Amino acid sequence: MRIVMCIKPVKKELVYKEDDYRENLVINPYDLFALQNIIDMKKEGTEVICISMGPEAAKDTLRRCIGLGVDEVIHLHDKHFAGSDTIATSYVLKKAIEKISDVDLICCGQKTVDGETGQVSYALSEQLKMPCIAQVENITDLNMENVSIERENGECFEKLRVKLPAVISYRNCTTIYKNMNLLRLKRAKNHKIVVWDTNDLQVDKSMCGLKGSKTVVQDVNKINSIVKKEQTVLDGDIKDTASIIKNIILGKNNGVCTYEK
Amino acid sequence: MRNKKIWIISDQDKRYATEHLLQILHKGIELRRNDKDEVSVICVGMSREDQFEKLFQYGADRIIFCEQNEGYSISLYVKCIEAMLQDKMPDVILFPASITGRQTAAILSVRFGAGLTACCTDVQYDNEVDRYVFIRPAMSESVLAKITCINKNLQMCTIKENIFDSEFVTNGKSYNMEYFPYIEKKSEKNIEVLERKALNLKERVDIKSAKIVFVVGRGMKNSMDLCKSVARQYGAVVVGTKAAVEEKMIQENHQIGQSGISISPDICVAFGVSGATQHMVGIKGAQLIIAVNTDKNAPIFQYSDYIIVDKGENVLTELAQ
Numbered sequence: 001m002r003i004v005m006c007i008k009p010v011k012k013e014l015v016y017k018e019d020d021y022r023e024n025l026v027i028n029p030y031d032l033f034a035l036q037n038i039i040d041m042k043k044e045g046t047e048v049i050c051i052s053m054g055p056e057a058a059k060d061t062l063r064r065c066i067g068l069g070v071d072e073v074i075h076l077h078d079k080h081f082a083g084s085d086t087i088a089t090s091y092v093l094k095k096a097i098e099k100i101s102d103v104d105l106i107c108c109g110q111k112t113v114d115g116e117t118g119q120v121s122y123a124l125s126e127q128l129k130m131p132c133i134a135q136v137e138n139i140t141d142l143n144m145e146n147v148s149i150e151r152e153n154g155e156c157f158e159k160l161r162v163k164l165p166a167v168i169s170y171r172n173c174t175t176i177y178k179n180m181n182l183l184r185l186k187r188a189k190n191h192k193i194v195v196w197d198t199n200d201l202q203v204d205k206s207m208c209g210l211k212g213s214k215t216v217v218q219d220v221n222k223i224n225s226i227v228k229k230e231q232t233v234l235d236g237d238i239k240d241t242a243s244i245i246k247n248i249i250l251g252k253n254n255g256v257c258t259y260e261k
Numbered sequence: 262m263r264n265k266k267i268w269i270i271s272d273q274d275k276r277y278a279t280e281h282l283l284q285i286l287h288k289g290i291e292l293r294r295n296d297k298d299e300v301s302v303i304c305v306g307m308s309r310e311d312q313f314e315k316l317f318q319y320g321a322d323r324i325i326f327c328e329q330n331e332g333y334s335i336s337l338y339v340k341c342i343e344a345m346l347q348d349k350m351p352d353v354i355l356f357p358a359s360i361t362g363r364q365t366a367a368i369l370s371v372r373f374g375a376g377l378t379a380c381c382t383d384v385q386y387d388n389e390v391d392r393y394v395f396i397r398p399a400m401s402e403s404v405l406a407k408i409t410c411i412n413k414n415l416q417m418c419t420i421k422e423n424i425f426d427s428e429f430v431t432n433g434k435s436y437n438m439e440y441f442p443y444i445e446k447k448s449e450k451n452i453e454v455l456e457r458k459a460l461n462l463k464e465r466v467d468i469k470s471a472k473i474v475f476v477v478g479r480g481m482k483n484s485m486d487l488c489k490s491v492a493r494q495y496g497a498v499v500v501g502t503k504a505a506v507e508e509k510m511i512q513e514n515h516q517i518g519q520s521g522i523s524i525s526p527d528i529c530v531a532f533g534v535s536g537a538t539q540h541m542v543g544i545k546g547a548q549l550i551i552a553v554n555t556d557k558n559a560p561i562f563q564y565s566d567y568i569i570v571d572k573g574e575n576v577l578t579e580l581a582q
Contacts, residue, residue, distance in 0.1 A: 086379075104352060115527045119363070126368045134364060173507060215377065216408065221405050242582075
């Protein structure tokens with residue numbers, strides 16, 4: 001049984017507030033959740049391969065995946081991949097999955113914290129002509145023929161059995177790395193990472209990167225900051241402060257509050 | 262300049278004229294440059310006169326309807342829309358950014374090689390390049406990106422709920438229905454539903470029109486029950502930050518901020534919310550903000566009218582009296 005896990009490295013500022021993290025890139029939290037779920041249920045005879053399309057620095061992120069317990073990682077890296085939108089990205093991922101061959105299950109997080117489009121898993125399933133099951137909470141059973149999953153689909157909870165091969169995307173995210181096995185981490189440090197470029201994948205250059213994209217970002221504006229206000233600090237006994245708030249909510253003017261109903 | 266065909270896709274099989282869809286419809290009408298541009302709503306599912314009528318009342322120029330049985334599979338739904346697209350190609354398609362809408366849009370964008378922009382908060386028409394400009398927040402909602410489609414005429418986007426207002430137009434619009442038959446040739450049964458039960462969703466409160474709102478952040482993880490009961494007592498609606506949603510303290514449809522909903526209540530009381538910009542954007546419309554946080558340097562305090570440096574729990578306990 002072969003499972004491919006698509007991951008994306010994202011800037012650490014988007015995930016961690018504290019600066020206690022050495023690398024600049026971390027695993028996208030949605031992908032991390034999916035990865036941990038897959039590793040937790042991995043059985044004997046199941047091979048988990050992580051693929052990631054991204055810059056040179058993505059190698060460290062992939063190393064971390066080895067440390068977390070995946071069997072193999074592949075870095076899809078080529079200057080022609082730069083600037084890919086969701087269609088171009090899903091095309092490159094498809095080519096990589098075809099090259100890996102005999103893949104039974106493909107897992108993704110529902111979206112990344114940087115792009116936040118949530119389109120790649122669906123687009124990938126379409127590229128591969130496989131069904132895509134989104135909003136997955138967890139896998140309850142996995143065998144050679146089927147995967148059974150539980151998911152929340154808008155307003156109902158569903159248990160589904162899906163014929164393999166299929167693409168699934170997890171709904172949840174996590175920002176906590178479980179404790180890594182030190183020995184594994186050591187091994188990961190020396191692990192030679194496989195890199196596939198346009199030639200290895202035999203991709204049509206007009207279908208990936210900026211050339212293959214159907215959307216282009218024209219410009220990006222920082223979002224306007226919000227108006228700062230003069231504030232009244234309510235301190236002293238909690239009973240008093242709470243009663244002031246109570247009066248504000250109830251619309252009573254008690255001398256402190258200038259709020260007009 | 263040819264006339265533009267603007268399509269809006271309903272993601273329902275019997276209630277087509279949902280509030281979300283009417284909002285998108287209103288945006289679609291705004292995108293018309295003149296009377297010759299046409300806004301069509303695409304419906305797949307059961308025939309429902311009342312729903313069609315409502316769509317016309319809210320300004321649809323045409324409804325293209327493909328009749329199918331209730332509870333069709335998503336693959337059939339996608340095939341119906343694909344067949345319509347092959348038959349008559351619009352210029353731009355607006356999908357709701359719902360689970361179904363997002364999936365359909367992503368699949369069709371690959372099938373037709375059409376650019377797709379996710380979760381837009383605005384769409385404009387750029388006369389100079391004769392293209393639509395899609396605007397959406399990105400990078401953890403710290404920036405707004407303007408995106409256009411290239412290499413293909415068909416342009417698509419999904420649109421978030423509660424970004425635009427719906428607007429009743431007229432009772433006198435002509436009933437312009439177009440029927441589009443589609444029969445599935447072969448269906449693959451590769452997904453089997455073992456069990457399906459409705460989630461115990463509490464009555465859907467209208468967050469947008471709430472006068473008093475309690476916002477919870479990650480800091481309130483262990484006092485949600487208290488918070489909810491106090492909110493009930495004061496007639497407030499409880500909403501949360503992205504962090505609160507990630508912690509499963511609150512449902513996703515109650516998320517406030519750039520990636521959730523923007524609200525403008527009279528009073529907003531924030532408990533344990535640090536005040537990241539992307540969240541503040543969602544509550545900046547509040548007339549009065551009261552913030553409770555244990556961290557005296559929490560950014561939210563700069564944007565608040567009243568501040569209390571304390572545990573949210575303690576304040577709530579007092580409010581419960």
